[in-house]
Amino acid sequence: MSKLKWFKGCLRGSLLLKRNVITGQSLLLLFVVFLISCNAKNDTVKIKDNSKPPLYNVELKKNEQRLTFELNSQIVNQSVCLIPYVAPDSTRYLFYRSGHSNNICVFNIDAEKLTNTIKLDNRGSNGVGSIKGFEVISYDSIYITSAFRRKLFLVNQQGKVISSIDYSSYKQEYHIHAGTSRTLENMRVGFKGSKIYLPFYPGYDKGNYHTIAPEDIRFIAELDTLGKTAKTLNIGFPRNYWEDDFYPSSFGFFIENGCFYINYIYDNTVLSSIDSKNWVSTEIPSKYANVKKTIPREKGLGANYTRLVFDPFRNVFYRFVRHEQKKIKNRIHTDLVRHPQRFSIIILNKDLNIIGETNFPPDTYDPNGFFIAKEGLYLSRSNPFNPEYDVNVLEFQLFNLFEK
């Protein structure tokens, strides 16, 4: 009887074991499937080794040279989008969107004069809607992104629409509406081969950010103009983006020398990629600001990395840092956003290694108004809180890079 019990026990045990083995295999299979599915969601992101300390041996120094453009009574002295352009005959122009209007002013940089105003119709047969940003291809061909149209418009110097790319008719799984491509945060339209890349604001706020994992957010559209297809790049926000608190899903994007760059405005991370599939993540923290520290609106404004830009003349990048702003009497929240008292610029070499960070004096410059030329970085002095501010003059101060 006892032998029989022992035999039955063994049999039950082996069956359980067998069942366990099967369960184990299933689990392993599920785990592999899970891993594959995770990889399929996002392209690869390699973290760059940042064990070497930054050098901080370079700085931006004020040069006495200034550029002054007189503004007529129609032009708003508020930098929103600025793009320099060098014509084939070496004439240098600055394309400047007047306030948030549909007018693009073209200044001759060397003559310091307004040469043209491109007035874009909002409505009608030549209408482009409310413009958000632009990209200068040549003096006579400018790509326009619009707030409410799923189209990219190509206009000439008279503001006439020459052609348009209607990506609403493209085959797409994700409803692509890149109405927020603009140059304020350096969200640039990118061109590579037959493809056009349009960054768009994904629109997550305090009310809905729990509905998505940061790595699943999509924010760059890829338009294949030959295949007439549109999709989004498989890259999201850093996995731990909302770990401590909510931060707006703001970013900058541009393509330089065929390489893609993403600047997370509320994160130390910058991503770069040669093929838009394999990305390298680089930590670029400011010495002076902590972008992960949130500040209640009534007390001021938190820090952020307003933009990342490339300086092709010196082969360096500039990462603009808006520092934490305390509430100031007679200044509203948007004043703190638009004209921060304290800001700095991190200087990075071509491999995105920090080589310097320069602080700027309060209430002197407008960090949203800048452009890069062969002689250096021009920063706008058109800050309404600068005692020398003149509503009729758009003025830029030259800054040069120096080794310490």
Place this chain on the structure above:
Amino acid sequence: MKNILFLLVSCFILSCNNTETRNEHRKIIETIKELSPNTNFSKQCIVLIIPFDGCSSCFDEAVHLIPEVSDKQNVIIMPNRHKRRIYNFLNDFDLDTDEVVIDTMQITVENNLVNINPVIFIMENEEIKYRKIIEHSNMEEIRSMLSK
């Protein structure tokens, strides 16, 4: 005894709330008076405040109300540091710039009359009778209030 105590506490809370609302309303009226000193606030008056710092989708609906509100007795306030931006905008829509008070110091924002979204007030005898944030979902209600 307990009931009396409950009544007293309720009265206290209610009176506190009332004082708070009264103070807030006084501040709103004082701010509007400062910007538009010639307006007669003892009669019925509509005050439309359209901030220009948000994106155009935030203020587009409110702009359509300008011709309806535009009247000497009413006040239209546009807070923005850049006066030209507002002038250009009004000219684009063929709206009269003389009818608009431009709040370049943005005191309406500073004093919390408005934030990003436009706001409409209907006032009578120096009191706020109606106050609404102007959004697409509220337009029907606002229009019916204006037609009264």
